[in-house]
Amino acid sequence: MQVVPLDGDFAVRRAARDLFDRRRGGLEQRTGRESVRVVHRVAGGTVGVDGVGVRRLDAVHVGDGAEVGDELVETGPLGGHLEGGVQVAGDGDSVGTPAGGAGVSPRDPVGDGGDGQPSKPRADPAPVVGIERTQRFGGARIGECQPRRARELVARVFDLPLGQGGDGGGHSVVGVGFHGWREGRRDTSAAVPARASVHPLGRRVIYPYTQQEETMTTRHREDAGGREGPSTPHREHDDVAPAVAVDGLYKRFGSGPDAVTAVDGVSFAVERGSVVGLLGPNGAGKTTLIKSIIGTVLPDAGTVRIMGVDVREAPREAYGHVDAMLEGARNDYWRLTVRENLRYFATVGGVDPDSVATRHDRLLDRLDLAAKADEPVRNLSRGMKQKVSLASVLAGGADVVFLDEPTLGLDVASARTFRAEIRRLAAETGLTVVLSSHDMEVVEAVCDRVIVVADGRIVADDTVDALLRADEHTLRLTSPAFDADVVASLHERFTVTDVERLDRGARIEVTADTDGLYTLMDALRRRDVPLTEVRSVDQGLDDVLLDLTGDGPGRGAGG
Amino acid sequence: MTGGQSDDSAATRAGYAALVRAVLYRELLVFVRYPANAVGGIVVAVFFFGVLFYGGRMVAGRALTDSIEGIVVGYFLWTLSVGAYSSIANDIGSEVQWGTLERHVMTPFGFAPVALLKGVAKLVRTFITSAVILAVMLLVTGTRLHVDVPTVTVVAALSVASVLGCGLAAGGVTVLYKRIGNWLNLLQFGFIVLISAPVFELGWTRVLPLAHGSALLQRAMVDGVHLLAFPAADLALLVGVAVAYLGLGYLVFRYATRRARRLGVLGDY
Numbered sequence: 136m137q138v139v140p141l142d143g144d145f146a147v148r149r150a151a152r153d154l155f156d157r158r159r160g161g162l163e164q165r166t167g168r169e170s171v172r173v174v175h176r177v178a179g180g181t182v183g184v185d186g187v188g189v190r191r192l193d194a195v196h197v198g199d200g201a202e203v204g205d206e207l208v209e210t211g212p213l214g215g216h217l218e219g220g221v222q223v224a225g226d227g228d229s230v231g232t233p234a235g236g237a238g239v240s241p242r243d244p245v246g247d248g249g250d251g252q253p254s255k256p257r258a259d260p261a262p263v264v265g266i267e268r269t270q271r272f273g274g275a276r277i278g279e280c281q282p283r284r285a286r287e288l289v290a291r292v293f294d295l296p297l298g299q300g301g302d303g304g305g306h307s308v309v310g311v312g313f314h315g316w317r318e319g320r321r322d323t324s325a326a327v328p329a330r331a332s333v334h335p336l337g338r339r340v341i342y343p344y345t346q347q348e349e350t351m352t353t354r355h356r357e358d359a360g361g362r363e364g365p366s367t368p369h370r371e372h373d374d375v376a377p378a379v380a381v382d383g384l385y386k387r388f389g390s391g392p393d394a395v396t397a398v399d400g401v402s403f404a405v406e407r408g409s410v411v412g413l414l415g416p417n418g419a420g421k422t423t424l425i426k427s428i429i430g431t432v433l434p435d436a437g438t439v440r441i442m443g444v445d446v447r448e449a450p451r452e453a454y455g456h457v458d459a460m461l462e463g464a465r466n467d468y469w470r471l472t473v474r475e476n477l478r479y480f481a482t483v484g485g486v487d488p489d490s491v492a493t494r495h496d497r498l499l500d501r502l503d504l505a506a507k508a509d510e511p512v513r514n515l516s517r518g519m520k521q522k523v524s525l526a527s528v529l530a531g532g533a534d535v536v537f538l539d540e541p542t543l544g545l546d547v548a549s550a551r552t553f554r555a556e557i558r559r560l561a562a563e564t565g566l567t568v569v570l571s572s573h574d575m576e577v578v579e580a581v582c583d584r585v586i587v588v589a590d591g592r593i594v595a596d597d598t599v600d601a602l603l604r605a606d607e608h609t610l611r612l613t614s615p616a617f618d619a620d621v622v623a624s625l626h627e628r629f630t631v632t633d634v635e636r637l638d639r640g641a642r643i644e645v646t647a648d649t650d651g652l653y654t655l656m657d658a659l660r661r662r663d664v665p666l667t668e669v670r671s672v673d674q675g676l677d678d679v680l681l682d683l684t685g686d687g688p689g690r691g692a693g694g
Numbered sequence: 695m696t697g698g699q700s701d702d703s704a705a706t707r708a709g710y711a712a713l714v715r716a717v718l719y720r721e722l723l724v725f726v727r728y729p730a731n732a733v734g735g736i737v738v739a740v741f742f743f744g745v746l747f748y749g750g751r752m753v754a755g756r757a758l759t760d761s762i763e764g765i766v767v768g769y770f771l772w773t774l775s776v777g778a779y780s781s782i783a784n785d786i787g788s789e790v791q792w793g794t795l796e797r798h799v800m801t802p803f804g805f806a807p808v809a810l811l812k813g814v815a816k817l818v819r820t821f822i823t824s825a826v827i828l829a830v831m832l833l834v835t836g837t838r839l840h841v842d843v844p845t846v847t848v849v850a851a852l853s854v855a856s857v858l859g860c861g862l863a864a865g866g867v868t869v870l871y872k873r874i875g876n877w878l879n880l881l882q883f884g885f886i887v888l889i890s891a892p893v894f895e896l897g898w899t900r901v902l903p904l905a906h907g908s909a910l911l912q913r914a915m916v917d918g919v920h921l922l923a924f925p926a927a928d929l930a931l932l933v934g935v936a937v938a939y940l941g942l943g944y945l946v947f948r949y950a951t952r953r954a955r956r957l958g959v960l961g962d963y
Contacts, residue, residue, distance in 0.1 A: 388958055397958070423958060431796045433955040455802035465793035470724050482708045482716035485802040490706040511727075 376443030377404040378456075378535045378567035379428060384437035386420075386427055386591075397423040398434065399591035405569060407442075407534070410561045412582035412599075413571040414676075416684050420591040421571045422461075425537050428569075429459050442534055455485045458533040460541060466524040469513035473504055473523050476512060477530040484531025491532055498526045501556055518549035525553065529560070538570040542577050554580050575676040585676075589684035602679050607648055613668035614659075615640035621664060629655055644672060713803055714811060721815040725822075732823055739773050739827045740834075747835060762835050763916045768889045770828045770915075771908055774850055775857045775885045777820025782813040782861035783878055786868050795869075799951070799960060806948050809865060813858050821847075840918035848921055849914050853907020855936035857885065859943030860903055866943075866950025869960060903939050906931055 386398040397420045405411045413421045426432035428439050430446055430453075439446045444453040458480075460466050467476040477495045478488035488495075499505045502522045507515060512523050521544065528536050541557075542550040558581055560566040572578055578585060579599050587595040587602075595602060609632065614621075617640040625631050625643065629651065633644035647655060659666065674682070708716075725732055746765070786809070789795035799805045832839060864878045891905035900906040910932060913919045921929075954960045 386958070426796075426958065426960075429796075429800055431799050431955060431960050432958045433952070451802040451804060454800045457800060459796065459800065461793065461796055465791075466797065467794065468720070468792065470728060471720065475720070475723060479716050479720055480797065482712050483798060483801045483803070483808065485708055487706045487708045487712055488716070 376440065378407045378409075378442060379405040379569065380438075380440040380443075381424075381428060382438045382440075384424065384427055384434050384439065386423055386432060386434045396591050398427055401437070401588070401591070401593055403586055403593060403596060405535075405567055407567050408561055408565040409583045410557060410568040410570065410581050412578040412585040413569060413588060414573075414578060414585055414680050415588035416680075419588045419684065421588050422539060423591075424588060425459070425461070425539060425569065425571060429457055429537055430454055431461075456534040457537070458484055458528045458531060458535075459537040459539070460524050460528045461537070461539045467512060467527045469520075470511060472509050472511050473499065473515075473526070474508045476523060476527045480527040481531040484533065486531040488530075491530065494532065495526075495530060498529055501559070502526050503552065518545050521545055521549070522553065525556070529566070533566075535567040535569070538568060538572075540572055540574075541570055542572065542574050550574075550577065553577075557581050575680070579676055587680060587683050594683045595679075599676065603674065603676060607646055608652060609644055609646045609672045609674075610652065610655075611642060611644050611668070611670040611672045612659075612666055613637070613640070613642040614664050614666050616662075616664045617641035617643060621662065624662075625655075625658075628658065640667075642668070710803065710807075713808070717808070717811050717815045718818065721812075721819050725819050732819075736823050736826050736830075739823075740830045743769055743827070743831055744834065747831075762837050763839060764912055766828070766831045766835060766837055766839065767912050767915045768886075768908065769831065770824055771850065771853060771889050771904070771911055772885055773824045773827050774817075774820055774854050775889070775904060776882045777824065778813065778817045778854045778857045779861040779864065779882060779885070780879065781816030781820065782809060782858065783864035783868055785812060785816065786865040787872060790869075790872060796960060799955075805951055806862075806944060809947065810858075810862065810944065813861060817851075817854060817858065821850075839915045841915065842918070842920060845914045845919075845921040846911070849907060849911050849932065852932045852936045853904055853911060856903035856907070856939035859936075859939035859941070862940070862943035863946035863950075866947035869947075869954045870950050870957070872959075900931060901935060901938075903935065906935055 381404070382402045384398050384401045385396075387394055387396045389395055399420075401420075401424060413424065415421050423432055427434040427437075428441075428446075430450060439453075441453040442456045444456070446453040467480065471479065474495065477498070481488040481491055481495070496505075499508050502525065504519065504522055504526060507519060512520055515523065521541070525538070525541065528538075538557075542553050545553060554577055557568055557570070561568055568581075570577070570581070582599060584596070584598055585602055586593055611633075615637075622631065622634055622641060622643060625645065630646045631643055632646050633642075635642040645652075645655060746769070747762070750765075786795065789798065798808050801808055828841075831837070860881070864881065867874055867878065885904060888902055888904040889908040891899040891902060891908070893900050893905050893909045900909075906928070910919075910924060910928060913924075914921070951960065
C-alpha cells in the first residue's frame, strides 16, 4: 500500500505516475491492492495525474464519493494500465453504479437482478470501473475509449462473455451502460464510451454527472457487444487477455563498460484489434523490443504474453499467434510465386494452407496482387514485393503481426494501399498490429496508439491525438502593443510558452484549447491590441517525437 | 494460430506431415523451376570427377583403373555428403540474407525441427543429383556396380545422416558467426578423408562420421552385399553413428541458436 503525504498537487501527480508506471502492462500481476491517497480534488472527484503521456496531464477519475483523504485502491486489472481505471476503496457510492445502488462486483456480475436468485456475496465492495481518460481538467473532454476496446475491457473486468452472447455461465444477463462525455456534458451521439459499468437488466441507472435515469435493457447489452442467444460456456480469461502484454522486459547486450541496455524495463499491453505504433530514434531499442517479444531475441528479464500465453511457458503456442515482417520486402522466397509463398508460410505458421485458401484469395485481391499470384516474387517491383511480404505474414491468420518499417521504399500509392489494408484488417478481422516506422504519416493514419521509445524506455504511450495535443493549439502572435504589462496580463490568464522581444512590441506563443483561443482573442480585442501576425505553430508528430526523445528543440518558454 | 483474422473461420492446424509436404514441395519447385542450378552442380561434379579419373589414369595408370569402383562409390558418397552438409550450413546463411530465417524461428513447429526438415529436403534433392552423377561416372569409366536401390538408399542415407548432424552444428555456428560459413565449407574436403578412412586397420575410425557407412556402401555397391546380409552389429553401428551425430548436431544447433537469440545476432548478417 502506498500512502502519499498530504503535500499538495505535486505529490498526487508523482504518486499517480508511480502507480501508473507500476501497473502499466501489469495485467497479469494482480498481486494485492495498492493505493494512493487522495490529497487534492480538482473537480468532481478528479485527481490530477501526470501520467502515461508524460507531457500532459491525465486524470484519474475517482468518483463523486471520493473525498480528500480517501484512498484510491487499485484492484482491477485495468487500474493504472492504459485507461487509468481506479477504484474507490471503502463502501461509499461509486462511479458507474446507480446512485445508492448496490453495484456489481467485478467478479460477481449478478448483483441482485435478473434471475431472481439471491445475490452472491460481493468479494469487493467497490464496484467502480473507470475506463476513462481525461485529457484536461475541468471536464473539458473526457473519453477516448474506442467501443471495441471498451467492450473488451469491461468484459475482462467483469469476466463477462461479451461478444459471445448468452448469460455468462449461469449469471444473470446484464446491461452495460456507456456514456460519452464531451465538453462536460453527456454526449450520447458520441461513439466513444468514456466509461462503462455493468448492471443487471431492469436496473434503473442514474448517471452520476447528468443525473439522467435510464433503465438497463438488452439494447445496452447489445450496444456493449453482447447478443441474445443460448447460454455459452464462460469465456476463459485468456480470451480477453491483451493481444500482447509485456511486463518488465529488459535486455542488455555486452558486459562491462561497453554494455548497452537496449530494452530497459519496458511494460505495456496491446489490446486485441488495435494498431499500435512503436516510435523512436535509431538505436532507441524498437527493433530489439519487437524481437524480444517475438522471441528472436531472448530478453534477460521480464515476461511476454501473447494472446494470454506466456512465451516462456508455451513458446510454440504463443508464437503460433504471431508473425512478423522484419525485413521489408526481403521476407519471403523470391523464387517462389506469390501464392506459393502464401501457402508455404501459412504452413510454417502452423495452418493448413488448403483451409485458408479463401483468405489467400482475398488477401491477394485486396492487396492488388491477384493478377500476379502466379508470378515469381523476384519478377515483381519493390512495392509489389512489399505487399507480398505483408500478404505472406497474414497468410496463416496470425492474431498479432509485427511490422518493421512496412512502408519503407513504397511509392505514395502503394503506401496508401498498404495503410488502408492494415486499418481494414484491424477493424474488420480483429488483427492486432504493432508497427515500427519512421514514417509519421503512416503512424498518424494507421495507429490507435503510439508508444515512444528512447534509450530502451517508454517515454510516452498515448493516442496520436493526445500526443499531438489535438485539443490544444499554439499560436504565434506578433503585435507592437505587446509590452510588459500586456504580456504579464496574458501570462496570468493563458499559457504563454515563448516571448520574444522585438524592436516594437513582442512575439509570443500562446497555447490554449479552442475556447481558450476565442477568449484570448476577445481579451486582445478588448485591450485594442493590434496583431500584425498570427501563425499556428502546432507540432507535428515528428516534432513531438523529437521533443519526447530529447532530440528536439523543446517547447518550453524561451524556446 | 487461431485465425485471428476472420476471413476463414475454417482454418485448421497444420501438422508435421503438412510441414514435410510444404518443405519438400518448395524444394521441388526450386529444383524444377531453376534447373540451371542443379545441372550446373552436376556438370561441375562430373567435371571434377573427369579430371580425377583421366588425370589419375595418366599418372597412376592401371593402379587407378583397378580401384575405380571404389573411387566411384567414394565420389558418389562425397557428393551426397557435400550436399547434405552444405544444405543446412549454407542454407541458414541464405535464409539470413533473404530475411526468412526469423520467420522460421517463430514457427510453432520450432526452428530446429524445421531446419532439420529443410536439410532432409535438400538431401532428397541431393540424392537425385548424385544419382545422375553416379550414372554419368559409370558411363564415363565403363564401370559396373551393384545398385540395389533399397540397400544403397538406406546405407547412403544413414551414412549421410551423420554429416547432416555436422551440417546442423555448422549451421548453428553460422547463425552465431555468420561470416564463418565460408570457412566451414572447407570441412567438405575433410569428408574425403573420412570416406577413405582405414576402418579395417583402425577400428575406432568407424565411429567417425561417414567412415563406417562408406565401408558398408563399398561392400554393397562393389561386392553386391544386400542390406539384410550385413551383420547386425554393422548395421547397428551405422544407425548408432547416424543417430549420435545427428543428435549431437541438433543439440549444438539448438544451443547455438539460443545463444544467438541471447546475443541478438540471429538475423544479423
